Amino acid sequence: MSSDEAQEAKIAQSPLAIRGLTVSYGEKPAVFSVDMTVEPGQMTAIIGPNGAGKSTLLKAALGIVAPLSGRVSVFGRSLEEQRARIAYVPQRASVDWDFPTRVIDVVLMGLYRELGLLGRVKGAHRAKARECLERVGMGEFAARQIGQLSGGQQQRVFLARALAQGADLYLLDEPFAGVDAATEKAIISVLKSLRQAGKTVVVVHHDLATVTEYFDNVFLINTRRIAEGPVVEAFTEESLQAAYGGRLATSQIDKLAKA
Amino acid sequence: MSGQEFVPLSLTPMLIGIFAAVACALPGNFLLLRRQALIGDAISHVVLPGIVLAFLVTGVISTWPMMLGAAGAAIVAVVMIEAIRRLGRIEPGAAMGVVFTTMFAGGVLLLEQSDTSTVHLDVEHALYGNLESLIWLDATGWSSLLDPEALRYLPTELPRMALTLVGVCLFTALFWRALKISTFDEGFARTMGIRTNLLGLGLVITAAVAAVAAFDAVGSIIVIAMFICPPAAARLMTNRLEAQIAWSVLFAVVSAVLGYALAGFGPLWLGGADSVSAAGMIATVSGVILAIAARFGPARGRSGAPAGV
Numbered sequence: 259m260s261s262d263e264a265q266e267a268k269i270a271q272s273p274l275a276i277r278g279l280t281v282s283y284g285e286k287p288a289v290f291s292v293d294m295t296v297e298p299g300q301m302t303a304i305i306g307p308n309g310a311g312k313s314t315l316l317k318a319a320l321g322i323v324a325p326l327s328g329r330v331s332v333f334g335r336s337l338e339e340q341r342a343r344i345a346y347v348p349q350r351a352s353v354d355w356d357f358p359t360r361v362i363d364v365v366l367m368g369l370y371r372e373l374g375l376l377g378r379v380k381g382a383h384r385a386k387a388r389e390c391l392e393r394v395g396m397g398e399f400a401a402r403q404i405g406q407l408s409g410g411q412q413q414r415v416f417l418a419r420a421l422a423q424g425a426d427l428y429l430l431d432e433p434f435a436g437v438d439a440a441t442e443k444a445i446i447s448v449l450k451s452l453r454q455a456g457k458t459v460v461v462v463h464h465d466l467a468t469v470t471e472y473f474d475n476v477f478l479i480n481t482r483r484i485a486e487g488p489v490v491e492a493f494t495e496e497s498l499q500a501a502y503g504g505r506l507a508t509s510q511i512d513k514l515a516k517a
Numbered sequence: 518m519s520g521q522e523f524v525p526l527s528l529t530p531m532l533i534g535i536f537a538a539v540a541c542a543l544p545g546n547f548l549l550l551r552r553q554a555l556i557g558d559a560i561s562h563v564v565l566p567g568i569v570l571a572f573l574v575t576g577v578i579s580t581w582p583m584m585l586g587a588a589g590a591a592i593v594a595v596v597m598i599e600a601i602r603r604l605g606r607i608e609p610g611a612a613m614g615v616v617f618t619t620m621f622a623g624g625v626l627l628l629e630q631s632d633t634s635t636v637h638l639d640v641e642h643a644l645y646g647n648l649e650s651l652i653w654l655d656a657t658g659w660s661s662l663l664d665p666e667a668l669r670y671l672p673t674e675l676p677r678m679a680l681t682l683v684g685v686c687l688f689t690a691l692f693w694r695a696l697k698i699s700t701f702d703e704g705f706a707r708t709m710g711i712r713t714n715l716l717g718l719g720l721v722i723t724a725a726v727a728a729v730a731a732f733d734a735v736g737s738i739i740v741i742a743m744f745i746c747p748p749a750a751a752r753l754m755t756n757r758l759e760a761q762i763a764w765s766v767l768f769a770v771v772s773a774v775l776g777y778a779l780a781g782f783g784p785l786w787l788g789g790a791d792s793v794s795a796a797g798m799i800a801t802v803s804g805v806i807l808a809i810a811a812r813f814g815p816a817r818g819r820s821g822a823p824a825g826v
Contacts, residue, residue: 320708321707322707346704346705348705354550357700358550358760359701360756360757363758367698367701367702370695370698371709375691375692375694375695376691403756419705
């Protein structure tokens with residue numbers, strides 16, 4: 259009984275606790291019976307090969323796709339109750355950047371929960387949006403049409419929108435995919451400042467080479483959970499081998515796990 | 518033209534044309550950006566079997582049964598499109614194409630098989646509507662606008678179309694912010710607690726109501742054109758959604774007014790004797806506006822190519 263109670267206490271404390279999550283788009287499950295417990299105030303990377311269900315795990319946890327089964331709790335309560343405490347950065351390529359709108363308008367979308375359907379955008383809201391743009395180094399681009407931005411700039415605008423949400427838990431889907439080195443630096447420094455402020459950050463990540471440098475914890479997934487824990491414990495040769503199978507050369511894994 | 522002629526003969530059809538054009542153009546903006554512009558096309562085709570069925574059941578041409586039949590057909594079509602899209606795993610455009618051509622063809626067959634010779638219900642009417650006939654014979658001039666006796670005999674299409682337009686405007690204004698966010702980034706919108714499925718359905722229903730009301734008054738040609746041409750032309754004029762909506766309303770109004778005037782008087786100016794279909798001319802004008810915007814619109818360049826980093 260006491261181990262059950264300990265489990266429950268852990269779930270209650272965790273910014274994002276997932277139990278028995280299964281998601282399927284067709285006949286084959288994309289995510290199968292996954293448990294995950296995110297540690298508060300830390301940066302966690304979700305890693306795994308292509309098609310391993312990393313993004314799907316995130317989307318199901320957020321209610322964007324409906325899971326077949328499973329339970330998600332956010333800071334010990336249901337997702338619906340805690341929406342205001344979560345900020346989400348989708349994959350950059352998931353939206354049409356030709357949408358007729360400006361950078362500042364995208365950031366203001368992050369204030370939707372504050373503004374509601376009909377609340378007026380006031381000077382204070384604009385100032386907040388501008389401040390978030392400054393934090394990602396995009397202050398000068400406020401009036402730019404979003405289609406004129408580079409990939410890295412688009413990613414930073416998305417991060418600024420998440421900052422505007424003023425959340426406690428930040429979930430990012432491949433924020434470093436296809437961005438330039440300067441943007442990667444800018445993003446990681448913002449994420450680290452969030453951690454410093456006691457926020458929790460979860461990132462779907464594809465670059466194994468930077469895992470030990472950027473993150474405190476890793477979650478390895480290949481449809482099922484492979485390993486979870488602090489980088490030194492979970493980011494090992496065995497777990498990488500288990501997650502990626504033959505897709506990584508042994509020498510490559512050696513180098514990564516020791517790095 | 519004096520008020521004495523203009524008010525009874527041209528004012529009401531023009532207003533109905535304007536209301537119909539704007540009511541379709543407003544939701545058309547969002548449908549266009551969601552790559553669902555064909556939905557307007559689909560709806561205006563599928564309402565035909567609904568209207569014919571309603572006529573066969575009730576035996577009369579009257580507004581409410583036909584509107585209900587049209588609405589029913591629109592809902593059946595939306596369900597069928599969704600079903601085909603999901604079960605067949607094909608893209609929505611293809612599913613719509615299959616459904617609306619099939620249902621329209623079914624409507625045409627029904628119409629030919631049934632005895633509708635005694636009433637004003639035929640394929641031509643379905644396509645072009647009868648905008649020119651929506652006249653207000655009780656009016657004697659501008660003063661009739663203040664005369665309750667004359668106002669009672671306004672063509673019923675006018676208040677109905679006006680009411681539809683008010684409904685469309687209310688929907689757009691009320692859900693403006695949620696529509697904008699979920700059209701741009703649906704996944705993000707869901708994490709904010711926006712019920713994107715319901716909102717998307719609400720948009721389609723709003724478009725369907727506008728299409729059915731407009732179909733009844735002005736025929737499907739205008740409906741199809743107004744869902745796509747003014748919003749598409751407006752998108753080429755600006756890179757801001759707010760401005761795009763304003764441009765689309767302007768283009769819709771210009772199409773309706775200019776199209777109606779050209780249909781009535783254009784052939785005479787060219788030495789012809791008869792006027793041409795107002796609905797056809799309104800749709801044509803909207804197409805010409807789109808062509809001009811495509812050539813000269815300031816925002817027509819795909820801005821996608823990023824400059825540097």
